[in-house]
Amino acid sequence: MCGIVGLFLKDKTLEPQLGAMLSEMLVMLTDRGPDSAGIAVYGAATKGKAKVTIQSPSPEADFAGLEAELSKKIDAKVKLLAKSTHAVIDVPAGKVEAAREAIAELRPSVRIMGAGEAIEIYKEVGLPVDVVKRFDVTKMTGSHGIGHTRMATESAVTTLGAHPFSTGPDECLVHNGSLSNHNNLRRELIREGMKFETENDTEVAAAYLSSKIAHGQNLGQALESSVNDLDGFFTFVVGTKNGFGVVRDAIACKPAVLAETDRYVAFGSEYRALTKLPGIEDAKVWEPEPSTVYFWEH
Amino acid sequence: MNVTTLAKAPQREVNYAPRVFDLDAAPLRELNLALHQVTDASDEPSWEVINPKGSHAVAAGVAQPIAVEVRGSVGYYCGGMNDRASITVHGSAGPGVGENMMSGQITVKGDASQYAGATGRGGLLVIEGNASSRCGISMKGIDIVVRGNVGHMSAFMAQSGNLVVLGNAGDALGDSIYEARLFVRGEVKSLGADCIKKEMRPEHIAKLKELLDRAGITDVKPEEFTRYGSARTLYNFNIDNADAY
Numbered sequence: 001m002c003g004i005v006g007l008f009l010k011d012k013t014l015e016p017q018l019g020a021m022l023s024e025m026l027v028m029l030t031d032r033g034p035d036s037a038g039i040a041v042y043g044a045a046t047k048g049k050a051k052v053t054i055q056s057p058s059p060e061a062d063f064a065g066l067e068a069e070l071s072k073k074i075d076a077k078v079k080l081l082a083k084s085t086h087a088v089i090d091v092p093a094g095k096v097e098a099a100r101e102a103i104a105e106l107r108p109s110v111r112i113m114g115a116g117e118a119i120e121i122y123k124e125v126g127l128p129v130d131v132v133k134r135f136d137v138t139k140m141t142g143s144h145g146i147g148h149t150r151m152a153t154e155s156a157v158t159t160l161g162a163h164p165f166s167t168g169p170d171e172c173l174v175h176n177g178s179l180s181n182h183n184n185l186r187r188e189l190i191r192e193g194m195k196f197e198t199e200n201d202t203e204v205a206a207a208y209l210s211s212k213i214a215h216g217q218n219l220g221q222a223l224e225s226s227v228n229d230l231d232g233f234f235t236f237v238v239g240t241k242n243g244f245g246v247v248r249d250a251i252a253c254k255p256a257v258l259a260e261t262d263r264y265v266a267f268g269s270e271y272r273a274l275t276k277l278p279g280i281e282d283a284k285v286w287e288p289e290p291s292t293v294y295f296w297e298h
Numbered sequence: 299m300n301v302t303t304l305a306k307a308p309q310r311e312v313n314y315a316p317r318v319f320d321l322d323a324a325p326l327r328e329l330n331l332a333l334h335q336v337t338d339a340s341d342e343p344s345w346e347v348i349n350p351k352g353s354h355a356v357a358a359g360v361a362q363p364i365a366v367e368v369r370g371s372v373g374y375y376c377g378g379m380n381d382r383a384s385i386t387v388h389g390s391a392g393p394g395v396g397e398n399m400m401s402g403q404i405t406v407k408g409d410a411s412q413y414a415g416a417t418g419r420g421g422l423l424v425i426e427g428n429a430s431s432r433c434g435i436s437m438k439g440i441d442i443v444v445r446g447n448v449g450h451m452s453a454f455m456a457q458s459g460n461l462v463v464l465g466n467a468g469d470a471l472g473d474s475i476y477e478a479r480l481f482v483r484g485e486v487k488s489l490g491a492d493c494i495k496k497e498m499r500p501e502h503i504a505k506l507k508e509l510l511d512r513a514g515i516t517d518v519k520p521e522e523f524t525r526y527g528s529a530r531t532l533y534n535f536n537i538d539n540a541d542a543y
Binding site for chain 2: 250251252253255257270271272273274275285286287289290
């Protein structure tokens with residue numbers, strides 16, 4: 001079991017409340033996944049800037065002085081904003097790869113959670129309510145976001161085993177289910193040059209989608225392909241810089257509810273995650289069909 | 299006739315107004331405990347649940363012929379194991395509504411999620427919207443009437459009872475079915491292993507008419523349905539059928 005929530009705002013006036021709305025949805029699904037929680041929020045992109053979210057098991061030691069050292073190393077001004085075990089570093093858009101390499105060199109114990117123009121990712125072991133508090137998620141603003149409460153089945157309960165997973169710029173994925181051909185797929189993707197941080201099945205699904213997108217498919221096509229190539233149980237919710245997608249495997253035993261109004265599209269593993277959303281009483285609420293890709297874009 | 303004795307008989311307190319439970323104010327356990335504590339349905343025949351907001355197991359395990367009106371949508375296993383109660387959900391139901399129902403009636407005014415009426419042994423489950431996958435999986439005597447469509451793998455391993463679908467059925471209807479009867483008015487996307495189309499004989503028309511009447515459906519005729527059931531070729535293991543298992 002795991003819990004997934006997702007919120008894609010159509011009404012810009014709701015954007016300041018994105019974090020608060022997502023937090024409430026996430027905490028509602030605590031009993032589907034009490035061991036870890038995570039959230040990806042797509043905030044406003046600044047032209048010429050990119051964000052790199054990093055995580056460290058010893059943030060005080062790792063984040064101290066990193067801003068200055070990194071600026072010097074990549075020869076560009078960066079800005080680091082620490083939030084508990086995570087930090088978001090603003091870097092010039094063309095310097096993301098250089099920053100990744102420099103961070104790996106300067107702070108070997110720091111992990112990159114994700115990078116892109118709009119995405120920020122926060123995930124940790126612990127109850128969703130504590131994870132939300134730790135990263136001050138309720139105050140976050142943005143156009144869309146995805147959250148996950150985890151009950152681990154395929155790999156250890158660690159920060160890196162928590163969702164969302166991001167393997168491409170501004171891309172992220174959360175998963176309820178378990179994949180059975182992830183070891184094979186991981187080997188194939190490693191051969192293509194992709195790098196993996198964990199033994200987790202969901203990371204393979206995220207990398208699979210990133211690989212398809214890197215080969216020219218759009219997210220919708222990549223999700224269509226996943227229905228054929230991934231074996232096992234899955235309900236996926238994915239985010240891109242402008243978009244939000246949902247797909248379920250053909251058996252569709254992992255629960256999923258979608259709701260749409262003029263103001264938002266919302267996803268919940270269960271309806272109760274959606275009950276506090278404004279105007280939910282009059283929303284179109286339905287269960288997404290198996291093997292069918294649903295996708296919304298700004 | 300001894301009138302004085304009658305007058306002295308202890309007064310029974312009968313609560314005819316519905317007893318209302320607000321799940322925003324009271325925990326679900328309190329509701330279900332109160333429902334389970336009913337020993338004589340005529341004492342408190344009528345119940346109302348407000349603000350269910352997707353709660354799990356609303357009115358599960360009721361064992362008296364009481365009426366429960368649920369105002370809103372519910373989560374998993376609403377009315378599970380129901381015995382004689384009449385439960386109406388004025389909203390949609392999550393997975394497993396009426397699972398293992400024994401008797402009574404559950405009506406869902408909206409849609410039902412997967413495995414509605416799973417393993418049900420008796421009673422009537424009416425879904426006025428659509429039911430998703432595995433509706434009536436392993437049903438063992440329950441009658442299920444769905445006004446809309448049912449999803450894939452419905453009536454999988456269905457043993458007895460009737461599944462009536464006014465709309466369409468998804469893939470693999472009645473896979474590995476035993477003796478349940480399936481009546482579908484619309485299209486069937488595909489039939490599962492050992493499930494075949496069957497002739498509608500007068501007794502089937504009569505049974506269907508009775509079920510539609512009980513479900514309060516008056517705008518369709520039994521003659522518009524097609525019956526499906528077991529070809530009975532998978533009952534005993536036969537090595538020649540190995541591919542079909």
